[in-house]
Amino acid sequence: MGQVFLGRAPEGRLAAVKLVHAELAADPEFRRRFRREVSAAERVSGTWTAPVLAGDTSSAVPWVATGYIPGFSLHETVLGSYGVLPERSLWTLAAGLAGALGDIHGAGLVHRDLKPSNVLIAMEGPKVIDFGIARAVDASVATRTGSMIGSPGHMPPEQIRGEDVTGAVDVFALGTVLAFAATGTAPFAAGEPAVHTVLYRVLHEEPELGAPDGPLTGPLRDLVVRCLDKEPAGRPSVAEIAEVAARCAPGAAGPEGEPWLPAPLTARLE
Structure with missing residues (x-):
């Protein structure tokens, strides 16, 4: 789907930032699927999952950031x-x-x-x-x-x-x-x-x-x-x-x- 980077917010919080591949970003079907992914993940919060922190599914390179889990x-x-x-x-x-x-x-x-x-x-x-x-x-x-x-x-x-x-x-x-x-x-x-x-x-x-x-x-x-x-x-x-x-x-x-x-x-x- 793409690449995942280790990111750090201004206040110091670490995040796993997923950027989708450019060729996929150009695919309308994939964008719909990725939009669903982010929307779905935002609905799930709990002790046993990684929280969604931010994302942009409409940018030239869609991305989503989740809490970084050291492990x-x-x-x-x-x-x-x-x-x-x-x-x-x-x-x-x-x-x-x-x-x-x-x-x-x-x-x-x-x-x-x-x-x-x-x-x-x-x-x-x-x-x-x-x-x-x-x-x-x-x-x-x-x-x-x-x-x-x-x-x-x-x-x-x-x-x-x-x-x-x-x-x-x-x-x-x-x-x-x-x-x-x-x-x-x-x-x-x-x-x-x-x-x-x-x-x-x-x-x-x-x-x-x-x-x-x-x-x-x-x-x-x-x-x-x-x-x-x-x-x-x-x-x-x-x-x-x-x-x-x-x-x-x-x-x-x-x-x-x-x-x-x-x-x-x-x-x-x-």
Whole structure:
């Protein structure tokens, strides 16, 4: 879509400033989509998302600024800087993602592109970013014929088939994100297969979650399995995910006041 720069306001506040590519700015359809993105993001505010600070969707180079979150993406954390997360961190991640989706869905939106690179790992908890393809539930979105909105491996069957989407698509994606954070592999993308293979697996095969007694086990595994149900009606609600996380997290958490992340990762963030 464009480039993101680190910016600083006159009073010192840091911001992530997204400028769209010039060739996209010249596309009226893209401008409409970008205008929706900014409008959607402005409607979402909460503990688990990045706030929109300012933007201009009608300038020669459209841009939007959001609060800067110092942290790593979950993708970078798992595959680069640290590795898979321990159980108590995973429960905090589940609670944070449920909180973010609650705020997003409460604003009448569906994110539609929740994935590890759109989750930032920060000291105060996980943050969901990039509402680039979020859409209002009650509005139609004009897209190019044949285009696919979303990321293979994190989209549920109904999104792949181009059917009407609801908040249940984000619940499916939440399940894939938790599985990735626990095992280091997206549940339908083991072996880095071609896109068409990933889509086939989502539509017709069961997710690969590792051995039942492996890193993803117990109540957390049960929750992920439910989130990855092929049918939207079979998935838990965001509120139910938050409830399960609150109930299960205390048994996995460390002493009160202890950071939610392992010490080496906390030290890097600090």
